[in-house]
Amino acid sequence: MTFPVDESNHVERVVGEPIPIKFPQSLYDTEACVTVPLPFFLTQNLQTLVDKASILPTVKSNPAPGEMKGIYILNIEKLSAHFGKELSLTCSQWSEAASNMWSFQISRDKSGNDGEHATWFEKHFNFFNMLIKRDELYNTWKVMELEF
Numbered sequence: 493m494t495f496p497v498d499e500s501n502h503v504e505r506v507v508g509e510p511i512p513i514k515f516p517q518s519l520y521d522t523e524a525c526v527t528v529p530l531p532f533f534l535t536q537n538l539q540t541l542v543d544k545a546s547i548l549p550t551v552k553s554n555p556a557p558g559e560m561k562g563i564y565i566l567n568i569e570k571l572s573a574h575f576g577k578e579l580s581l582t583c584s585q586w587s588e589a590a591s592n593m594w595s596f597q598i599s600r601d602k603s604g605n606d607g608e609h610a611t612w613f614e615k616h617f618n619f620f621n622m623l624i625k626r627d628e629l630y631n632t633w634k635v636m637e638l639e640f
Contacts, residue, residue, distance in 0.1 A: 514538075514542060515595075516538075518541060518548070518566050519538075519596065520600065521563055521566075522568070523596075524556070525556075529568065529572060529577070530590065531575045531576040531577065531578065531581055532566075532571070532589075533588075534575070535588060540574075549566070549570040549571065550566060550567055551567045552565075579634060579635065583626065583627050590620075591617075593613065594614060597609060597613040598610040598613075616637075616640060620633060
């Protein structure tokens with residue numbers, strides 16, 4: 493027995509390129525109010541933000557300047573209990589999350605990957621990615637990276 497193949501949901505792939513990640517609107521709204529922690533940018537956590545968007549814990553933000561009402565944003569504290577705290581990442585998880593966060597920050601920069609905002613994140617993450625003995629010294633430098 494054969495089943496018909498529905499090709500309408502197929503995603504075009506490029507060999508050697510990672511699957512493009514979609515960032516949910518809730519992430520943009522939250523980042524506009526508070527800094528979203530790096531563990532939120534692990535691919536599996538981003539997928540959770542997309543798949544479970546309607547049931548994720550939220551809090552109401554303070555109104556933005558010139559606005560009368562706040563908006564609902566992700567509850568960072570509650571989600572961090574599930575996604576992990578900043579310093580809980582392994583070195584390889586840090587690399588994955590840093591790459592995804594940089595892509596997110598590029599999407600927030602009006603000038604794209606050449607913009608000042610995106611360039612800052614590129615230089616920041618690449619500084620740590622290019623360290624000699626990066627993996628061996630990760631537990632030492634991860635605290636400094638978080639401070640930046």
